Amino acid sequence: MCRTLLFLLSCCLSCSLFAQNLSVVTNEKGKKGYANEQGAVVIAQDYTDAEPFENGLAIVGKKGKFGVINTSGAFVIPMKYSSIKAWGEKLFLVNAGKKVGLYDQTGAEVLKPEYSHIGPLNCYGVAWITKGGAVLKSNMIYNSKWGVVTSKGVVKVVPTYAGLMEFSDTLKTVQYHEGLALAINKMITTDTMKTDGEFLGFNKKPSTAREAGILDANGNIIMPTGIATWVIRPASGMVRCYNLFSNSCKFGYYNLTTQKYIQVSSDNKSFDKIEYWTHTDFAGKFAVVNHASGWFFVDKDGNKIREGYNFVGHSKKSKVWYARRNSDKVCDVFDEEGNPFFKKDLKIQDASFPETTMADDLFAVQIDGKWGMINRAGEEKIPFNYLKMNGPNYDRVITKTESGWGVIDLEGNVVVENNFKDIYTNIEASPRYYWVQNTASGLWQAYDTTDKTAKGNEYATVYNFKDGYAFVIPKNFTVDDKSELVTFQLGTTYVKADNKVKVMNDNKKYFGMLIDSNLDVQCEGPLYLGHRKVAVEAAKKVGKPFTKAQNRALLLNLTRKYRSYNFLNGKSVNVIKEENWDF
Amino acid sequence: MKKLTITLLACTMMCGGSLLPAAAQKKAEQTDMKYRRSSIYSLLINHSDQTFGEEIRNAFMEMPVPDKYNDHELSVKVVELSSKLKGAGSSDENEQVTQFLEKNQIASRLVAKWFNRDIFTGQCDMELIKERGLYNATKFDEILAERSVRSQALMMDAGEDLIGNTFVLVNDIRYIDKEKTAKVVGGLFRVLGALTGYDDLGNSVGSMVESIKGFRVKINTFLYRLEWNEETANLFYKEQYAAAPDVTKWQNFNNARGTYKLKYCQKVESSGNQTSFMGINEEAKDIMVRKACQRALDENIVDLQTKVPEFRTKSPIVTTEPITAYVGMKEGVTEQSVFEVLEEIVDENGKHTYKSVATLKPEPGKIWDNRYMAVEEGAPNANLGATTFKKVSGKDIFPGMLIREK
Numbered sequence: 001m002c003r004t005l006l007f008l009l010s011c012c013l014s015c016s017l018f019a020q021n022l023s024v025v026t027n028e029k030g031k032k033g034y035a036n037e038q039g040a041v042v043i044a045q046d047y048t049d050a051e052p053f054e055n056g057l058a059i060v061g062k063k064g065k066f067g068v069i070n071t072s073g074a075f076v077i078p079m080k081y082s083s084i085k086a087w088g089e090k091l092f093l094v095n096a097g098k099k100v101g102l103y104d105q106t107g108a109e110v111l112k113p114e115y116s117h118i119g120p121l122n123c124y125g126v127a128w129i130t131k132g133g134a135v136l137k138s139n140m141i142y143n144s145k146w147g148v149v150t151s152k153g154v155v156k157v158v159p160t161y162a163g164l165m166e167f168s169d170t171l172k173t174v175q176y177h178e179g180l181a182l183a184i185n186k187m188i189t190t191d192t193m194k195t196d197g198e199f200l201g202f203n204k205k206p207s208t209a210r211e212a213g214i215l216d217a218n219g220n221i222i223m224p225t226g227i228a229t230w231v232i233r234p235a236s237g238m239v240r241c242y243n244l245f246s247n248s249c250k251f252g253y254y255n256l257t258t259q260k261y262i263q264v265s266s267d268n269k270s271f272d273k274i275e276y277w278t279h280t281d282f283a284g285k286f287a288v289v290n291h292a293s294g295w296f297f298v299d300k301d302g303n304k305i306r307e308g309y310n311f312v313g314h315s316k317k318s319k320v321w322y323a324r325r326n327s328d329k330v331c332d333v334f335d336e337e338g339n340p341f342f343k344k345d346l347k348i349q350d351a352s353f354p355e356t357t358m359a360d361d362l363f364a365v366q367i368d369g370k371w372g373m374i375n376r377a378g379e380e381k382i383p384f385n386y387l388k389m390n391g392p393n394y395d396r397v398i399t400k401t402e403s404g405w406g407v408i409d410l411e412g413n414v415v416v417e418n419n420f421k422d423i424y425t426n427i428e429a430s431p432r433y434y435w436v437q438n439t440a441s442g443l444w445q446a447y448d449t450t451d452k453t454a455k456g457n458e459y460a461t462v463y464n465f466k467d468g469y470a471f472v473i474p475k476n477f478t479v480d481d482k483s484e485l486v487t488f489q490l491g492t493t494y495v496k497a498d499n500k501v502k503v504m505n506d507n508k509k510y511f512g513m514l515i516d517s518n519l520d521v522q523c524e525g526p527l528y529l530g531h532r533k534v535a536v537e538a539a540k541k542v543g544k545p546f547t548k549a550q551n552r553a554l555l556l557n558l559t560r561k562y563r564s565y566n567f568l569n570g571k572s573v574n575v576i577k578e579e580n581w582d583f
Numbered sequence: 584m585k586k587l588t589i590t591l592l593a594c595t596m597m598c599g600g601s602l603l604p605a606a607a608q609k610k611a612e613q614t615d616m617k618y619r620r621s622s623i624y625s626l627l628i629n630h631s632d633q634t635f636g637e638e639i640r641n642a643f644m645e646m647p648v649p650d651k652y653n654d655h656e657l658s659v660k661v662v663e664l665s666s667k668l669k670g671a672g673s674s675d676e677n678e679q680v681t682q683f684l685e686k687n688q689i690a691s692r693l694v695a696k697w698f699n700r701d702i703f704t705g706q707c708d709m710e711l712i713k714e715r716g717l718y719n720a721t722k723f724d725e726i727l728a729e730r731s732v733r734s735q736a737l738m739m740d741a742g743e744d745l746i747g748n749t750f751v752l753v754n755d756i757r758y759i760d761k762e763k764t765a766k767v768v769g770g771l772f773r774v775l776g777a778l779t780g781y782d783d784l785g786n787s788v789g790s791m792v793e794s795i796k797g798f799r800v801k802i803n804t805f806l807y808r809l810e811w812n813e814e815t816a817n818l819f820y821k822e823q824y825a826a827a828p829d830v831t832k833w834q835n836f837n838n839a840r841g842t843y844k845l846k847y848c849q850k851v852e853s854s855g856n857q858t859s860f861m862g863i864n865e866e867a868k869d870i871m872v873r874k875a876c877q878r879a880l881d882e883n884i885v886d887l888q889t890k891v892p893e894f895r896t897k898s899p900i901v902t903t904e905p906i907t908a909y910v911g912m913k914e915g916v917t918e919q920s921v922f923e924v925l926e927e928i929v930d931e932n933g934k935h936t937y938k939s940v941a942t943l944k945p946e947p948g949k950i951w952d953n954r955y956m957a958v959e960e961g962a963p964n965a966n967l968g969a970t971t972f973k974k975v976s977g978k979d980i981f982p983g984m985l986i987r988e989k
Contacts, residue, residue, distance in 0.1 A: 564661035583695035
């Protein structure tokens with residue numbers, strides 16, 4: 001009874017003190033405590049370290065030991081740890097010498113301090129946790145077992161793995177095999193996880209993803225090690241696998257449900273010589289395999305379900321497969337479960353299923369040599385009057401008639417008249433301008449959809465407007481390939497002399513200008529396409545077309561890294577030519 | 584993490600507002616703080632004859648302007664010299680360096696940059712002055728348009744505190760090749776042995792051991808200051824400043840370029856101390872070079888600040904309980920450092936002055952190691968986030984006040 005009363009009293013006291021906003025105060029000896037709003041010291045100045053209160057708790061320290069107190073000054077976490085910091089969801093990460101653990105705000109132990117490392121949380125609320133081994137002075141984590149902990153302090157993957165990796169490598173340098181592969185863990189204390197940890201790779205050694213196995217989010221082994229040299233992140237319950245040898249490759253899948261590996265194809269070439277798509281991830285019930293005989297579909301048991309295609313497409317957005325038959329050039333269009341996508345049986349020769357579509361139920365298809373748009377019920381929504389269609393790209397559809405290319409909206413209204421030799425696809429919804437190619441000149445011009453006229457200068461090469469600016473190259477645009485302001489934009493300083501000419505010749509065609517949304521020349525260049533972003537940032541700061549001086553200053557800035565000048569000219573100091581200065 | 588708002592007259596601490604300790608603050612907020620800084624232009628004399636010449640050049644180009652200074656860079660950053668700089672070893676002004684700056688009219692170019700002068704038309708504006716002077720842009724324009732005593736005071740303020748605090752650093756960097764592997768490697772093993780008890784250090788640690796081969800740089804840094812006085816200013820505003828393209832004023836400035844001067848302040852030399860490459864893979868030579876160069880250059884800047892009081896930087900106080908600021912070992916803070924607290928006073932004409940109101944010393948053991956790559960090196964105190972101070976004397980301190988080393 002007494003204890004209960006005392007506890008209740010201390011809670012009330014805490015609440016009332018909490019409401020007073022305590023602040024740190026230091027005395028003449030440098031010792032810290034806390035005072036209330038009236039300035040009265042309510043928690044004695046006894047500490048060498050005192051952090052401000054947050055949620056009624058504060059970290060304090062004395063003689064190299066730290067603890068956590070509440071607003072009545074009582075210890076919630078005893079002052080015996082070498083460091084304490086807030087971590088995760090209202091938890092504290094405590095360091096008991098070489099071991100770390102977690103406490104909650106009531107002072108209850110969430111994870112006993114028996115781990116060598118608990119890392120910072122990522123945006124998904126997960127972090128690495130290790131046991132055993134050591135944290136070296138270089139912040140490397142050496143010889144530990146790895147696991148995963150959540151922001152609530154729950155160990156989702158028990159730290160028993162020498163190598164634990166994430167599917168975070170986007171394979172940007174590897175063509176024809178795009179997907180998410182395993183990336184080696186850097187094993188540094190400051191590293192966060194890169195993913196939500198839904199799937200993880202594991203291995204006996206920390207420094208290789210070769211022949212890794214896969215864990216699910218709870219640390220259960222769903223694929224053992226040794227199945228494949230290289231794996232891609234699971235999709236639809238299947239894992240795309242590659243078995244690579246010095247002069248051949250085998251391609252297949254591991255079924256996570258049946259726990260069986262299925263080989264679907266192979267090639268007598270080393271992996272680096274493969275220059276085509278071999279097999280895709282599963283989307284729903286199917287994946288597609290590419291072989292000398294053409295494309296074919298397999299199910300999750302590796303059975304060939306459909307074959308004989310010379311073209312295959314898939315839309316993640318619409319969850320649809322479409323594949324053109326070799327035999328009669330008609331497309332099979334079906335959903336990810338294998339059911340016909342359209343309710344009517346239509347002889348579709350071609351289809352367009354862009355990922356950027358904003359239309360819920362409108363699809364461009366070709367039937368009897370003409371294009372139009374239908375819904376899933378197979379009903380005609382936009383008449384089959386077109387020679388070609390591409391879209392919907394956001395809320396617009398590119399169309400072609402006998403008179404040329406144009407654009408319609410999702411109701412079929414004309415946005416750009418069909419008068420042009422060619423047209424650029426829009427990269428955003430309802431763009432003001434489309435680049436159209438004039439039949440007479442063969443040059444590109446901006447078509448203003450607000451007044452339906454092509455206007456402004458014509459250009460030989462154009463790139464779509466982005467962030468209010470477009471990169472363009474006028475006809476006969478000259479580039480002085482001896483000028484440092486040109487060559488250094490390519491960064492050819494470190495290219496061998498005999499390659500410099502080749503690099504210049506290969507890239508000369510990518511020098512041009514920047515225009516703004518009024519179609520005025522913002523930057524007359526010569527600007528290398530690769531520096532477009534820097535030029536746009538500079539343009540936004542200036543807010544109007546560059547003067548000659550500003551244009552030159554931009555080019556000097558872009559090439560500054562590579563430019564250098566002689567300090568001496570003979571025995572005298574060198575005077576650098578005016579053209580090299582911005583002011 | 585809570586965002587911290589700094590105001591010149593902040594008194595939130597007295598109200599017990601809960602401010603997180605500096606260690607919890609992100610470094611990114613450091614550069615958001617608004618206070619007047621000196622401006623610098625930094626040049627490299629690179630020695631193309633030496634090993635690692637390209638790497639040193641690249642490292643120098645990667646180095647940002649120290650965040651306690653404004654970036655007043657010009658388009659020329661690197662000059663090449665295929666031999667040693669004549670007279671580099673002397674502690675006196677270097678004739679060749681001074682001549683180079685004079686003949687290339689650097690002083691006039693720094694002035695032109697202050698006024699955003701169009702090199703082709705002569706048109707100028709005051710935008711940079713307003714931005715770096717932290718003036719209220721609208722009020723600034725109004726006062727200037729008056730052409731009154733107030734306008735003059737404003738321009739004097741801009742001149743003294745901004746344009747007159749423009750500096751040039753000419754850095755002559757040479758690579759020194761000395762190997763000291765045996766001693767250092769032995770030391771490393773002893774440290775690791777004590778920590779882990781492991782005999783087999785594995786490949787990753789092996790590569791760290793291998794990387795500690797001698798790589799050092801020696802940097803001679805020459806400091807110059809832009810001369811800007813009433814006479815120079817009057818001439819400029821009267822005959823050379825053009826609000827719109829003006830051929831006459833354009834010509835006047837070009838003809839007068841030689842009259843703008845840089846005053847030699849000091850020369851310092853880095854110690855050439857060994858830089859630790861712990862945590863850096865041996866393959867990453869560029870990181871090793873960058874670290875060695877950055878540390879040596881930072882050392883020179885600290886040395887120059889000690890010898891040239893006008894070159895010392897101010898930093899704002901971040902919190903007052905405890906007293907913290909974003910300065911540390913990179914700025915040369917030691918337990919013996921003494922800082923004065925400055926209260927910035929702005930009069931009705933917009934003129935800024937600074938009044939010393941208190942004295943601080945760093946708390947022992949709480950000096951932030953903010954040197955380049957201190958965290959990767961595993962240096963103690965690298966994760967502090969700020970240095971903690973104790974007040975030695977003076978009046979109350981508020982966030983937003985500035986500190987400067989005495």
